[in-house]
Amino acid sequence: xxxxxxxxxxxxxxxxxxxxxxxxxxxxxxxxxxxxxxxxxxxxxxxxxxxxxxxxxxxxxxxxxxxxxxxxxxxxxxxxxxxxxxxxxxxxxxxxxxxxxxxxxxxxxxxxxxxxxxxxxxxxxxxxxxxxxxxxxxxxxxxxxxxxxxxxxx
Numbered sequence: 388x389x390x391x392x393x394x395x396x397x398x399x400x401x402x403x404x405x406x407x408x409x410x411x412x413x414x415x416x417x418x419x420x421x422x423x424x425x426x427x428x429x430x431x432x433x434x435x436x437x438x439x440x441x442x443x444x445x446x447x448x449x450x451x452x453x454x455x456x457x458x459x460x461x462x463x464x465x466x467x468x469x470x471x472x473x474x475x476x477x478x479x480x481x482x483x484x485x486x487x488x489x490x491x492x493x494x495x496x497x498x499x500x501x502x503x504x505x506x507x508x509x510x511x512x513x514x515x516x517x518x519x520x521x522x523x524x525x526x527x528x529x530x531x532x533x534x535x536x537x538x539x540x541x
Contacts, residue, residue, distance in 0.1 A: 414520055421513045428506035435499025443481050444503040450474035451511035459515045462522070 432441055453474055456464040485500070 410520060418513065418516060418520075421509050421516065425506045425509035425513060428502045428509065432499045432502035432506065435496035436503065440485060441499070441503055443484055444500070444507065445510075447474075447478050447481050448507055448510050450478055451507050452514055455511040455515045456518075459519060462515060462519055 429441070429445070436444075453464070453466055453471065456462050457466070
């Protein structure tokens with residue numbers, strides 16, 4: 388039996404019904420809360436920071452993702468030393484840029500820096516949490532979509 392939902396025809400025997408959910412609802416609630424917090428903090432920080440400063444902060448997300456990935460149970464990623472050195476040099480460059488901008492820009496605020504750092508922490512949790520969930524339970528919605536030939540764009 389097939390039914391149409393969101394313009395896609397999905398076979399009800401494929402596990403898309405609430406009775407056959409692969410991951411619990413609380414998993415999706417956690418992911419949504421982290422995504423919403425990251426988005427809101429990122430957009431809110433623009434009230435206190437220039438866009439170039441915010442963009443520089445967001446570009447350092449790689450270091451936090453690496454660090455979180457090394458400590459999150461279920462991932463425990465290991466990176467070569469040169470990748471950590473590169474990420475640390477990126478952050479040092481950001482610190483120098485931020486210190487220079489703090490002296491020249493009238494719209495620079497510590498509150499904005501705290502907000503964008505909070506958004507970065509949430510972003511690093513988000514990507515790693517999604518990967519942990521997928522690794523623990525690879526029979527997820529995206530895999531089922533791909534089995535039915537429906538491409539999911541991220």
